[in-house]
Ligand SMILES: Nc1ncnc2c1ncn2[C@@H]1O[C@H](COP(=O)(O)OP(=O)(O)OP(=O)(O)O)[C@@H](O)[C@H]1O
């Protein structure tokens with residue numbers, strides 16, 4: 534009998550350590566004999582990566598409209614679900630994604646100001662009830678994240694160039710999601726040294742694995 538695949542997402546603002554800890558979660562689950570597919574949003578397939586490039590591009594000549602941004606996010610997600618996420622779950626593999634729909638509520642909803650009801654409508658239409666089983670929300674003060682991003686260097690994408698309280702609104706958006714769905718979304722204090730962050734994640738994964746068995 535094929536085991537049921539599980540869907541885990543990592544969420545949080547810019548530079549909180551999602552990619553770093555996604556590798557940790559993948560290796561942790563591998564070490565327990567679980568077959569894992571890792572992916573990311575926006576992106577995750579060649580077509581969805583082209584949509585990602587559109588979303589992240591800095592085009593000062595023609596700034597992207599907020600509603601167009603939202604629809605592009607869901608267009609990429611529909612394709613990603615059809616080509617990668619659903620097939621992997623159907624094969625009994627676990628999927629770990631660097632960001633998913635909580636990011637849409639935080640960025641397009643809380644930060645850009647699109648009504649959550651509109652996002653929820655698209656969520657239902659595109660995902661047809663499919664949602665993460667567990668979300669690790671890596672949370673830390675926005676000033677820490679911006680210091681980490683500065684030390685990483687490189688050119689900033691369209692989101693990373695946002696100013697004012699944009700990232701504070703993103704953080705509030707994630708907090709609101711976590712309050713609405715405390716059984717699924719677990720806050721992890723991402724301002725701690727990496728070893729402690731990963732001890733907290735491992736503890737949470739252990740609890741979750743035993744409750745799923
Ligand atoms: N707990 C930690 N303490 C200190 N530095 C960390 C910690 N976690 C990650 N970092 C460092 O912070 C930087 C950003 O980490 P990472 O790229 O994993 O974040 P991210 O959330 O995936 O970023 P992005 O939003 O840009 O995709 C990297 O240089 C990483 O090594």
Ligand SMILES: Cc1cn([C@H]2C[C@H](O)[C@@H](COP(=O)(O)O)O2)c(=O)[nH]c1=O
Pocket residue numbers: 547548574575606631632633634635636637638640641692693
């Ligand atoms: C899934 C998703 C993502 N975004 C934004 C958030 C980030 O700024 C970029 C992705 O870059 P990163 O390397 O993962 O930091 O996309 C968004 O606005 N809405 C979404 O649903």
